Amino acid sequence: MAEIVLDKVTKRYPDGALAVSEADFTIADGEFVILVGPSGCGKSTTLNMIAGLEDISDGELRIDGQRVNEKAPKDRDIAMVFQSYALYPHMSVRENMAFPLRLAKVDDKVVRQKVEEAAATLDLTQHLDRKPGNLSGGQRQRVAMGRAIVRNPKAFLMDEPLSNLDAKLRVQMRTSLSKLQKQLGTTTVYVTHDQTEAMTLGDRVVVLRGGIVQQIGSPQFLYEQPSNLFVAGFIGSPSMNFLPATLADNEVNSPIGKFALTDRIRSLVEAAGAPREVILGIRPEHFEDARLLDESAKSGGATFTASVDVLESMGSDKYAYFTVEGDQATSQELEELAADSGSADVPDRGSQVVTRLSAASEATQGGSLEVWFDADKVQLFDPSNGKNLTYSG
């Protein structure tokens, strides 16, 4: 168990490419921290630097207050779980899990006992004598976990450990992983490109983009107070709606109508010095079917009418998709996000708005619907640098 400090850690490859630029954060003892970002954002490189599998070009990495930049992986006393699980194919499950202990020359009796304990925790007892080749994906994943936990390391590093599992198993493993980490209380650094995993697992989430840390905070904080357009678009599913808008006389003019800024937002925007052209961001759940609200509830927001393109009923909620007139909001961040999610390839006229409505809504596909949104929950971004103008820290 240990505290991991990244002090302006930088990775520069010999060809000059900057993989990670001055990552500067502290992972507290026992904390579960997620590194998240699209592929190529430097999250795996960061993890490998903590592991010692890649050299640190600049900055300092401290584990338990000690500089470990120059230490070999085996001397850092941390365990790692790989995306491919990296189980030794020639060893039984028992020997796989015992491998780190055997290398540490632990007494045979202790090895046996520790392996059995770990196997019991992970529900692997009846598979101990099988070879990894004969196990299912979920079982292999658990063996990889077992190999990490048997030697009681200072920290766990996990490199997308669940992404090779099928969707249902992934959700299951996510819960048990979270439980296991709480139970062991070991510092854990977890890398994923899946924002759902980041939201559900982590005590704190570090969002990376192009090797630069965008924002660090609890999942809820990142969701409610994204510091920029990239974080806003990356966190949350379905993701935030972005629309081009103009700001004039404390009023927002957008494809979904003109509405006044609330006092809270106005003061934030004024403090941030907003430009005239902005990007308006609204999360799907901040919309509602206007017919379901009474006048007093409606007063805090604005309404617009549009025809429903697609209606998805999820049982508990309904997702209604609208197309609104006008150009799509454009910025570098949004293009990057679109490229990452693959939606850049989908041709689109106008901009699409996703709304999450109450299941009681009587919206019909193709029909016209009056939609209300909460004006106090909107976020405004600067298109030139992506900064959140309504960020209150």
Next chain:
Amino acid sequence: MTETAVKPAPAKAAKKPKPELSEGKRAERRLGWLLCAPAALVMVAVTGWPIIYSVWLSMQRYDLRFPNQSEFVFLDNYITVLGSEYWWTAFGLTTLITVVSVIIELVLGMCLALIMHRTIVGRGLVRTVSLIPYGIVTVVAAFSWRYAWDDKTGYLSALLSSESALIDQTSAFFTVVLAEVWKTTPFMALLLMAGLALVPDDLLRAAAMDGAGPWQRFTKVIVPVMKPAILVALLFRTLDAFRIFDNLFVLTPGTSSVSIQTYNNLIKGLNLGIGSTMSVLIFITVAIIAFLFIKVFGTAAPGSDSGGKR
């Protein structure tokens, strides 16, 4: 395909434990046999027949110097050869050369393979250069070694001021081993390098995280994972080395391996009966070596071993 569920010929199906093949599968199999047939026939003609013929010859007294005295003697030739001291001396020497040279080749080949595998700069060049000895015809290479060790004009014997490298028995033995090793290590390295490619990088990273140093990573992860490739390389080399001929023939005309002795009897001595017996014995020995490798060590072609996958 679904029609196979309703079996048209139950009597036939009952006889065979295997499920009846569908029409398409059967036609495909027939086509496969037809396509193989020409190659299979040529193989039988050029390899099968000589083998059968030499087995037949080995059971005859058949000396071309006395063609009139030929007769069928069944296993008498085998009794003669196996009772001969010369044969067993040659057999012992061949085995010794095989074991020593294959062990050295394995160690050097592994080093070379690791170097080639890890090389980043000029990968193609390094691989090509290391393969040059293997590309030289064995007899040519053997002659170049012989001239190099020549006690009057050879540059190696001048360099090491040893005048009898090919005359003294022990040093001649090592000279031959050296020539063999020099020539076939690249082949070994190439086979081993194919095996190294089977070891996933993640496995080595995992081992490093688990606390293994470079040597432990090599012995506990790399070697066991690439074991199939190592065994195949060893098998190929052992079979090859056991039939050593060219190097001995050129470098040390006096010594005799089993192949040389066969040559002496069959070609020089014109004794078809005894010569064929020896060649059949070599064939049997080689078959036993292959059998041992496959059954005892479980050699399989790289990749076909299910345990090799993660």
